Amino acid sequence: xxxxxxxxxxxxxxxxxxxxxxxxxxxxxxxxxxxxxxxxxxxxxxx
Amino acid sequence: xxxxxxxxxxxxxxxxxxxxxxxxxxxxxxxxxxxxxxxxxxxxxxxxxxxxxxxxxxxxxxxxxxxxxxxxxxxxxxxxxxxxxxxxxxxxxxxxxxxxxxxxxxxxxxxxxxxxxxxxxxxxxxxxxxxxxxxxxxxxxxxxxxxxxxxxxxxxxxxxxxxxxxxxxxxxxxxxxxxxxxxxxxxxxxxxxxxxxxxxxxxxxxxxxxxxxxxxxxxxxxxxxxxxxxxxxxxxxxxxxxxxxxxxxxxxxxxxxxxxxxxxxxxxxxxxxxxxxxxxxxxxxxxxxxxxxxxxxxxxxxxxxxxxxxxxxxxxxxxxxxxxxxxxxxxxxxxxxxxxxxxxxxxxxxxxxxxxxxxxxxxxxxxxxxxxxxxxxxxxxxxxxxxxxxxxxxxxxxxxxxxxxxxxxxxxxxxxxxxxxxxxxxxxxxxxxxxxxxxxxxxxxxxxxxxxxxxxxxxxxxxxxxxxxxx
Numbered sequence: 001x002x003x004x005x006x007x008x009x010x011x012x013x014x015x016x017x018x019x020x021x022x023x024x025x026x027x028x029x030x031x032x033x034x035x036x037x038x039x040x041x042x043x044x045x046x047x
Numbered sequence: 048x049x050x051x052x053x054x055x056x057x058x059x060x061x062x063x064x065x066x067x068x069x070x071x072x073x074x075x076x077x078x079x080x081x082x083x084x085x086x087x088x089x090x091x092x093x094x095x096x097x098x099x100x101x102x103x104x105x106x107x108x109x110x111x112x113x114x115x116x117x118x119x120x121x122x123x124x125x126x127x128x129x130x131x132x133x134x135x136x137x138x139x140x141x142x143x144x145x146x147x148x149x150x151x152x153x154x155x156x157x158x159x160x161x162x163x164x165x166x167x168x169x170x171x172x173x174x175x176x177x178x179x180x181x182x183x184x185x186x187x188x189x190x191x192x193x194x195x196x197x198x199x200x201x202x203x204x205x206x207x208x209x210x211x212x213x214x215x216x217x218x219x220x221x222x223x224x225x226x227x228x229x230x231x232x233x234x235x236x237x238x239x240x241x242x243x244x245x246x247x248x249x250x251x252x253x254x255x256x257x258x259x260x261x262x263x264x265x266x267x268x269x270x271x272x273x274x275x276x277x278x279x280x281x282x283x284x285x286x287x288x289x290x291x292x293x294x295x296x297x298x299x300x301x302x303x304x305x306x307x308x309x310x311x312x313x314x315x316x317x318x319x320x321x322x323x324x325x326x327x328x329x330x331x332x333x334x335x336x337x338x339x340x341x342x343x344x345x346x347x348x349x350x351x352x353x354x355x356x357x358x359x360x361x362x363x364x365x366x367x368x369x370x371x372x373x374x375x376x377x378x379x380x381x382x383x384x385x386x387x388x389x390x391x392x393x394x395x396x397x398x399x400x401x402x403x404x405x406x407x408x409x410x411x412x413x414x415x416x417x418x419x420x421x422x423x424x425x426x427x428x429x430x431x432x433x434x435x436x437x438x439x440x441x442x443x444x445x446x447x448x449x450x451x452x453x454x455x456x457x458x459x460x461x462x463x464x465x466x467x468x469x470x471x472x473x474x475x476x477x478x479x480x481x482x483x484x485x486x487x488x489x490x491x492x493x494x495x496x497x498x499x500x501x502x503x504x505x506x507x508x509x510x511x512x513x514x515x516x517x518x
Binding site for chain 2: 011012013017018021022024025028029031032033035036037039040041042043044
């Protein structure tokens, strides 16, 4: 079976589209992590 | 047909399509369905709204998790056949419909409708959504399957981190008297109705990002510079394919099922009791705990991060170590961690926290690494469907883990708020035994016998062969 590698590609996906996709899923994830870090703080401050 | 763009044949990636678009597509689904682990935000509101017990409301979540396992097992082959785009779309429809029917149930004060909506319909969305991107990710990342599935399944852990504060903020917006930072504050039922409608619509739209982005690689595609022979040389890794119906006839499937069952049972044991457990471990003779309630809440948050991080870190590491050795780590070192927690956990809060964090990274790692382990053993042909069948171990562990912990705590005769570390020790030593069973099961895993392999052909059969072929 012939191998179809990315080196054959004529029109690669733009880096901007990849970055945008990661940003769209990254923003809510970052929001969740930020909030959980706030919640974790009392464990270290003894609050 | 209007929805033909969802078909597998319409989702084949054109030359040049970046495989790095596939993990965010998978994350778009997993971040949404991970909400299933953030139901505690509105649980008390539903108890008051329906004027019923915690158990009656807890059943909503239980139905959803049972349906996750059942639908993943039953619909896994369908997911493989129709492809990831159709599966993700179906998952989005079920998941969103579940919220909307659930909202109708809350608005009309009919609890059975919430069981049907969020529990049954939403649970089907959970199962389809959980397995929908797995097979596709493995095909796009034949060189790094652990990394790929780790990223997606990390999203399921992350989904709860997103949904919990988001739900709290939305509820306070819909009910001015509700304060999510106040433990005793309870939102009105009407606010939960609006929350469910908002989440249903919001999750549907967000999951569409995954639907429109995901693509399957063209037949024969390999990443640039990838040499399949480097993967084939690793122990246990096969280039053959095993159908889902044949996989469940192999001892390897059931050994791995046992491994997942044991790893998840042990992890859930800690997760379920995390907040009271840390307070009980540091309770003095007068019954006062050295760990405040707020700090115990922080401990739960830290475990959530450990659970999520373990999914990505350990699953990615397994691409270098191999799957069997990494499970020896999860289960073997996990046994040592549980033993230390039971024996020396009271000596310092820092030690207790560190041990629990490591255990929870292994718990998350066990979830995220298992699709790559299945791919090594059974090939890529129906790995998503096989994964779906394996997830029944998760459903059982969800019952077994809490049962073990709560069973021993109830047997100790202590009341909540008066328990001490000694009351937990029998349960923790039992978890050492549970992990030992998993450790042995992992050791026994060998390559799958060739009689279970699909016949060699240019295009593997779409349907499973049903009867194992004797070579």
